Amino acid sequence: MRERRQFLKASLAGALGVSGLPLSGFLRGALADDGPLVIGAPLPISGPFAANGKYASMGAAFAAREAGKVLGRPVTVADIDTEGKPAPAVRKMQEAMAQGTRLFAGGILSSEALVMGKEAAKSDGVFITTAGADEITGSDCNRGTFRWTVPTFGAIAQTVRPLIAQMPQAKRWYTITPQYVFGEGLLGAAKAVFQEKGIEHVGNSYHSLAEKEFSGYLTNAIAAKPDVLLLLNFGSQSSDALRQAVSFGLKKRMTIVLAWASGLEQFEALGADLCEGVYFGAQYWHVIDSPLNKALVAKVRETAKMTPNYSFAGSYQITKLLLDAATKAGGAEGPAVIKALEGMRYSGLTGEEEIRAADHQTIKDYYLLKGKAKSAMADKDDFADIVHSGKSFLSPEAAGCKMA
Numbered sequence: 001m002r003e004r005r006q007f008l009k010a011s012l013a014g015a016l017g018v019s020g021l022p023l024s025g026f027l028r029g030a031l032a033d034d035g036p037l038v039i040g041a042p043l044p045i046s047g048p049f050a051a052n053g054k055y056a057s058m059g060a061a062f063a064a065r066e067a068g069k070v071l072g073r074p075v076t077v078a079d080i081d082t083e084g085k086p087a088p089a090v091r092k093m094q095e096a097m098a099q100g101t102r103l104f105a106g107g108i109l110s111s112e113a114l115v116m117g118k119e120a121a122k123s124d125g126v127f128i129t130t131a132g133a134d135e136i137t138g139s140d141c142n143r144g145t146f147r148w149t150v151p152t153f154g155a156i157a158q159t160v161r162p163l164i165a166q167m168p169q170a171k172r173w174y175t176i177t178p179q180y181v182f183g184e185g186l187l188g189a190a191k192a193v194f195q196e197k198g199i200e201h202v203g204n205s206y207h208s209l210a211e212k213e214f215s216g217y218l219t220n221a222i223a224a225k226p227d228v229l230l231l232l233n234f235g236s237q238s239s240d241a242l243r244q245a246v247s248f249g250l251k252k253r254m255t256i257v258l259a260w261a262s263g264l265e266q267f268e269a270l271g272a273d274l275c276e277g278v279y280f281g282a283q284y285w286h287v288i289d290s291p292l293n294k295a296l297v298a299k300v301r302e303t304a305k306m307t308p309n310y311s312f313a314g315s316y317q318i319t320k321l322l323l324d325a326a327t328k329a330g331g332a333e334g335p336a337v338i339k340a341l342e343g344m345r346y347s348g349l350t351g352e353e354e355i356r357a358a359d360h361q362t363i364k365d366y367y368l369l370k371g372k373a374k375s376a377m378a379d380k381d382d383f384a385d386i387v388h389s390g391k392s393f394l395s396p397e398a399a400g401c402k403m404a
Contacts, residue, residue: 037073037332039064039319040096042106042116044084048210049235052108052262052311053081056130059308059315060105062300067323071332075323080106084209086115093119102334103326105318107131108311110182117145124334126325126341128318130283132260133181134189137361138399144334146341146360148318149283150393152185157392158366159259159281160193160230170227170255172202176217176241177232179206186232186259202226207233214241218248231258239266246274255279261369263310267383275371275383282367284310285386290351307381317349359401365389 041060043053057079064075080096082089089112093104102125107113110133117136120127121144128146129136132155137147150158164170175190177183187204194201202224205217218241221229229250231241238258245256261267261280286297286307296316300308308316321341328344329336342357350364369384377383396403 035073036076037070037323037326038101038103039075039077039322040080040093040101040104040106041077041315041319042080042082042089042093042096042104042112043315044108044112045079045081047084048237049084049108051265052235053084055265055309055311056106056108056315059312059317060319062312063316063319063323066299067320070323070326071330077319080104082107082109082112082116084109084112086112090115090119097123097125102126103322103332103337104128105315105322110136110185111180114140114181117142120144120334126322126334126337128321128341130314130318131182132185134185134394134399135181137359137396138394138401141359141396141399141401141403143338143403146318146321146355146362148314148321148362148364150364150366150391151361151399152182153189153394153399154366154392155260155281155283156186156189156193158388158390159257159279159368160190161197161392162368162388162390163228163255163257163279164193164197164199167228167255171198172200172224172226173228173230174202174221174224174226175204175230175232176214176221177204177206178209178211178234178237180209182234183232190230190232190259207237209237211237212240214244215248217241218245218250221245222248222250222253226254228255228257231256232260234260235262235266238262239270242278243270243274251277257281261310263313264307264381264383265309265311267371272371272374272377272383276373278371279387280369280371280384282310282369284313284349285367285369285384286313286381287386288350288367290347290349292347293349296349313349321346321355356396358403359396359399360403361393361396361399363391363393365391 045053060077104127107129110131113129113131121142130149134151257279259281325340329340368388
């Protein structure tokens, strides 16, 4: 399976004309002012979230290729395999920083992103992530860490709230939650909305990050007789949970909501029949009507005969932000890039976006999608309609950010 992933990654990267290469190959360039400007891409290239890491690596490399040169230096992206685990992520980031790399875009999982952000800040590095835990720009915020994605608070606000308004008769909700910081953040936010709106939370099932079999949790959900099943897991785990839920006939018994979808590749893997009628929260969808998104979709379709998914697009955006900030700063040193990023307003993939200086959180839309019938698809990528979008963010003070 690993060989197949490596082959697929190489094939797609070749089609795009980009490559995410191991960091060690850029040691000399990272340390030299006239060598390549290296962007470290700490991503889960192996492990259960490798599919997300693979596309994220491609997105970062595409941004580097598009930039060409920054500060008169060619740009390269160096893959750093975090394995989706905090300990290897920190060790490998330390190795990268010892080799001279100071700019990093990655950290798909919250548990790894939290520790990598702290590590970058220790050595005047800059780390931009697409992870979701509120703490990243909340209680654990720091000068070196930035986040493009909407955190868990906003993801729940833009999925659960509109669905409660849309389905006032659905008073009983059941949750399935991965037991780590990201899942706890989503669950805590959902419980707060439930309490505010008079929703009965009829039960929750926790699972580990290694779980693949969800039948027991789904049996518990069926027994609780909810009106809505809210899945709070991510990537392959949310796909496995949804696939098993549909096989159990749950679509006929209740509404199913997946709070944080991993994008187009998830729809492709599941298929339209399974996704029809299911609601998905999303950071990105390829039909967003913004100039940057239209340009990105057109370029990727032309060069690779594929449509960018969330992992690809998010990584592209955060890598582009680093490169744009370095250009604005006139240098690639961490403090200068941080200053350039703080308060930056720009036309992003979701439209006009802003990086809030007080906590380094990007203010952007979050989307609620609804899976459509196969017969209603306009093309092979048209799996869902955007039925709601909006912005929901805690203030830096309410999120607990005290920037040192």
